[in-house]
Amino acid sequence: MLEPISVSLESLNLITLSPMLIAIGGALLILLIDLFKDNLDKTMYVMLTMLILFIDIGATFSLNINERGFFDLMLVDGISVVSQLIILVTSLLFIPLALTASNNRFHEYSYPEYFALFLFMVAGLQFMVSTDNLILIFVGLETASLSLYTLIAMHNTKGSHEAAIKYFTMGAMAAGFFLMGSVVVYATTGSVELYEVAKILQSQGVDGLSSIIAPLGGAVLMLVAIGFKVSLFPFHMWTPDVYEGSSAPMAGYMSIVPKIAMIVVAMRFFGIYINLNIEAVSYLIIIVSVITMTLSNMMALVQKDVKRMLAYSSISHAGFVMAALALGTTKANSSIFLYYGLFMFTNLGAFAMLWISRHKAKRFHGRYDHPYEKFSGMISAHPIAAVIMAIFMLSLSGIPPFSVFWGKLYLISSVVDFSAATGESKYIVLAIIMVLNSAVAAYYYLKLIVYMFLKPPVNELNLVYTNKSLALATVIGFLVMATILSIFYVQPLMEFVTYLVSSSGY
Amino acid sequence: MTTFAFYFFATLITLLFLVTVLSRNVLYAMTALAAGMVLISGLFFMLDAAFLGAVQLVVYVGAVMALYSFAMMFFDANKDIKERNGSAVTVFLLGGAIAVMLVVIFTAPLIGQGVASLYPPAEGATNPQAVGLVLFTKYLVPFEVAAVMLLVAMISGIILAGKKMDFSLSVVEATKSIDSKTIDNMDNTEKKGDK
Numbered sequence: 046m047l048e049p050i051s052v053s054l055e056s057l058n059l060i061t062l063s064p065m066l067i068a069i070g071g072a073l074l075i076l077l078i079d080l081f082k083d084n085l086d087k088t089m090y091v092m093l094t095m096l097i098l099f100i101d102i103g104a105t106f107s108l109n110i111n112e113r114g115f116f117d118l119m120l121v122d123g124i125s126v127v128s129q130l131i132i133l134v135t136s137l138l139f140i141p142l143a144l145t146a147s148n149n150r151f152h153e154y155s156y157p158e159y160f161a162l163f164l165f166m167v168a169g170l171q172f173m174v175s176t177d178n179l180i181l182i183f184v185g186l187e188t189a190s191l192s193l194y195t196l197i198a199m200h201n202t203k204g205s206h207e208a209a210i211k212y213f214t215m216g217a218m219a220a221g222f223f224l225m226g227s228v229v230v231y232a233t234t235g236s237v238e239l240y241e242v243a244k245i246l247q248s249q250g251v252d253g254l255s256s257i258i259a260p261l262g263g264a265v266l267m268l269v270a271i272g273f274k275v276s277l278f279p280f281h282m283w284t285p286d287v288y289e290g291s292s293a294p295m296a297g298y299m300s301i302v303p304k305i306a307m308i309v310v311a312m313r314f315f316g317i318y319i320n321l322n323i324e325a326v327s328y329l330i331i332i333v334s335v336i337t338m339t340l341s342n343m344m345a346l347v348q349k350d351v352k353r354m355l356a357y358s359s360i361s362h363a364g365f366v367m368a369a370l371a372l373g374t375t376k377a378n379s380s381i382f383l384y385y386g387l388f389m390f391t392n393l394g395a396f397a398m399l400w401i402s403r404h405k406a407k408r409f410h411g412r413y414d415h416p417y418e419k420f421s422g423m424i425s426a427h428p429i430a431a432v433i434m435a436i437f438m439l440s441l442s443g444i445p446p447f448s449v450f451w452g453k454l455y456l457i458s459s460v461v462d463f464s465a466a467t468g469e470s471k472y473i474v475l476a477i478i479m480v481l482n483s484a485v486a487a488y489y490y491l492k493l494i495v496y497m498f499l500k501p502p503v504n505e506l507n508l509v510y511t512n513k514s515l516a517l518a519t520v521i522g523f524l525v526m527a528t529i530l531s532i533f534y535v536q537p538l539m540e541f542v543t544y545l546v547s548s549s550g551y
Numbered sequence: 552m553t554t555f556a557f558y559f560f561a562t563l564i565t566l567l568f569l570v571t572v573l574s575r576n577v578l579y580a581m582t583a584l585a586a587g588m589v590l591i592s593g594l595f596f597m598l599d600a601a602f603l604g605a606v607q608l609v610v611y612v613g614a615v616m617a618l619y620s621f622a623m624m625f626f627d628a629n630k631d632i633k634e635r636n637g638s639a640v641t642v643f644l645l646g647g648a649i650a651v652m653l654v655v656i657f658t659a660p661l662i663g664q665g666v667a668s669l670y671p672p673a674e675g676a677t678n679p680q681a682v683g684l685v686l687f688t689k690y691l692v693p694f695e696v697a698a699v700m701l702l703v704a705m706i707s708g709i710i711l712a713g714k715k716m717d718f719s720l721s722v723v724e725a726t727k728s729i730d731s732k733t734i735d736n737m738d739n740t741e742k743k744g745d746k
Contacts, residue, residue: 118689151720155720156710263656
């Protein structure tokens with residue numbers, strides 16, 4: 046007979062699990078309410094979900110930084126807390142977008158399960174960012190992805206089914222590559238815990254050819270998996286189609302939240318290689334990111350649909366951020382979180398502006414919901430909406446003093462600093478490529494502004510904001526204020542993020 | 552004896568999986584795949600990994616292959632599949648290069664140095680007991696998250712296959728609230744139309 050195992054409850058440090066348990070408990074609560082009482086109005090579920098997210102934010106704030114829990118499986122460090130906050134705040138701004146003008150306008154909101162699945166997804170993403178065990182990362186990733194595929198398909202249009210299937214297929218590929226990468230790492234080091242992996246790689250050294258092939262192979266397989274989820278070249282092909290098919294706020298949400306979770310995983314995983322000075326890996330990431338931002342900018346120039354244009358623009362922003370990830374300095378890592386924290390307001394706002402103008406019938410174009418012509422002459426019909434859209438576009442193109450400008454500023458300055466610190470001039474070239482790409486990107490953002498302000502409206506068809514309601518106007522108003530007033534809070538935000546990131550040694 | 556058994560299983564597995572890839576008939580491919588899965592469990596039993604061997608039999612052969620065959624029965628399984636290959640040379644070169652690369656990556660750690668497991672199994676535990684010890688202490692959280700994942704998959708399946716998805720509120724302008732009764736009525740009228 047085996048000895049029974051006794052584990053003291055204190056050693057488990059169960060508080061590290063509390064944010065995820067709140068989200069899962071909330072989701073189960075929503076399912077139970079639906080079980081006992083049918084046909085409740087969706088407003089109730091929206092408010093309940095927001096309440097749960099608020100409690101979740103509180104639980105995340107109350108965590109002690111740099112603690113491990115549950116047999117060292119859970120890891121609460123600075124980047125885990127800051128990414129959880131970004132995920133939760135974006136979710137909190139995303140959920141009220143369900144409160145459109147009249148009920149029963151959209152299929153997904155007629156299901157209480159929509160909100161339950163949403164909370165399950167948030168819990169999965171939180172698990173993913175607050176562990177460095179590859180098994181838990183994978184299980185959390187798959188929980189979040191499965192929920193996300195369903196959330197997309199529940200919009201229930203032809204396009205959204207296509208989007209869900211495409212995303213599902215690509216997600217399955219990504220899962221396969223993630224597992225193969227993990228297997229190689231496990232075969233090389235005998236561990237799936239990244240802190241142990243780092244220790245072992247450090248001690249056994251990575252000089253000889255035979256000892257470098259396997260870690261490099263693992264990194265390449267992992268980069269493929271991360272590339273699928275963060276939509277890096279050449280694994281970005283699904284992104285425009287999926288964003289086009291899913292509902293506009295969901296597309297905006299997808300361009301921020303799953304990406305920031307995967308970027309945290311990339312930071313933990315590639316951080317090992319960058320700390321070991323394996324230059325091949327950082328060059329690989331930089332090459333991929335440069336191609337990503339350049340190519341997607343070129344593709345965005347020729348798009349006829351605003352939503353597809355924003356999809357390509359979000360790919361290019363992801364490429365931008367990945368370039369900083371390859372440096373591995375504290376400033377570069379914290380500028381990634383600052384960038385996404387600021388990009389979140391603007392991008393969600395731009396997609397929300399598309400959302401309130403969605404019509405059930407495609408009145409302007411045979412295929413697209415939001416062609417550029419739809420917005421032509423908007424300044425005369427809806428002056429305030431046109432100005433708000435213009436602010437979001439200017440912010441996305443990185444024009445001061447709007448929010449994304451500060452993100453770009455810190456990101457590029459971290460690249461320049463790195464070049465000065467290492468004395469290598471090739472990182473200056475990287476910074477110049479990033480600036481040039483921002484300049485190219487300005488063209489397609491300004492194209493929309495030209496349509497809105499300078500072109501005459503399409504006469505017989507008027508743009509009507511059918512979905513507009515007080516709740517949506519409030520959310521958009523908040524996003525606009527966050528975009529315009531970023532100059533006032535960017536400094537404390539930067540200090541907060543840098544404190545969290547540096548406190549856990551990234 | 553174990554060496555002989557290993558080469559015996561390895562040859563058979565390779566042959567069966569080759570049949571799976573090369574056969575143009577779905578039923579042959581599927582049967583060969585199932586047989587290969589059974590033989591892989593033999594390798595696990597040889598390595599004293601009895602638990603994994605049983606899981607391989609129950610999950611892959613029992614569940615996954617049964618699902619495959621159910622799905623395949625919806626199609627005409629006896630028809631040969633016409634594959635659309637582009638240039639045979641490109642396919643051969645790209646596929647071959649990727650295969651060689653993967654083999655090198657996966658065998659490199661074996662050729663390198665001997666890898667020791669960080670968490671050796673407890674003294675005196677048989678294989679299923681050792682798996683259970685790790686699964687219900689250290690890996691309890693991933694185990695439970697996997698349960699949540701299955702719940703999510705179940706909810707997703709029920710919703711997406713449900714009757715409510717036949718009617719899309721996102722496309723059609725709803726004049727009054729749609730309840731289950733109206734959808735039932737719509738279904739009935741459709742059935743009448745079919746007759």
